[in-house]
Amino acid sequence: MLIMLKDEVAKAFKVVQDGGIILYPTDTIWGIGCDAANTEAVQKIYRLKQRSETKSMIILLDTDAKLASYVQEVPELAYNLIEYAENPLTLVMSGARNISPALIAADGSIGIRVSGHPFCQGLIQRLRRPLVSTSANISGKPSPQYFSQIDQEIIDGVDYVVDIDQHSMEIKNPSTIMRLEPDGKFEFLRR
Template sequence: MSQIQDGIAALQAGELVVYPTETFYAIGADAFSSVALQRLFRVKGREPGRPVGLIAADTAMAFSVAREIPSVARRLADAFWPGPLTIVMPARDEIAPELTGADGVGVRVSPNPVARALSAGLGRPITATSANLSREPPASELEDARAGLGEKVNVYLEGGKLTAPAPSTVVVVSESGWNMVRVGAISENQIAAALK
């Protein structure tokens, strides 16, 4: 069984997987499993009320979590996906409240093949919160994640040293436009230029 298949099996069982993305290592959980989400919050020590972003295998899957897809979201996805842009859209009712904020649910399509393969294998988006304890720095190497999380996570997938200088950029979109929530790997100017 390959490492990625081990990861998919763990996700299907409601367990957690540390995996590489295009920015930092992340903790993956099945976004539609309440057991997995409870485990994620417990392991990370993350306080409730802070939404958790998702990674999807492709654009169609990413948009499936949204109640509506503003035209701005489609244009940004065309310009930056796969890539480090998390787009926050109104969430469908079945999306767990732990994953959403006041503006909806945030999702991106990662260019990292491991991240995409996990989501594709599960058939649903997975969580993309950084693989560290709350208030600790994000992990650029698998050993950093393992040192912080230890045996609380079942599967660790190696992706080498990740050299991104910043996390994903987060934008909220609506029919009236877009708003920057977190400046990251994609700049405000790049977003504005893509929407001209």
């Protein structure tokens, strides 16, 4: 499994490095992703999902130590929330930076999740930048619970489909989403 994981990370890295978009497993549901600094690739995802660019997508990191690289002011509470969250947690924080402007919401915020999935961690470490993550569905359609539920249009529309976890029938849910202000105030957007 480890050799297969390394091979898939290497293949996906090449595609993402060259500006392509991938379909990949995450610690939540299957996602569509690309280099978070590549605006052209981000726009490919918006077109594939038929999604309005006013609906921002999230980015994945491999460690919370990188939060400050992508958010101007990270509240101390963010680190505790990530460390103690029982389920995958996406934090929406203001002051987004060092990513494609196409990912930054009108209010200057970005959603960030630290992914514990081995593939995601390996790819983000190799890329040395965040990975875009958005559910593998056409906008307005239900998010697929597992690979076999992904529309063929999505599969055909990406540049590479990661060959890991495709036969898994484990039901995974989308992450909890919490807006976190620089002063530590927070609100749940999705539980």
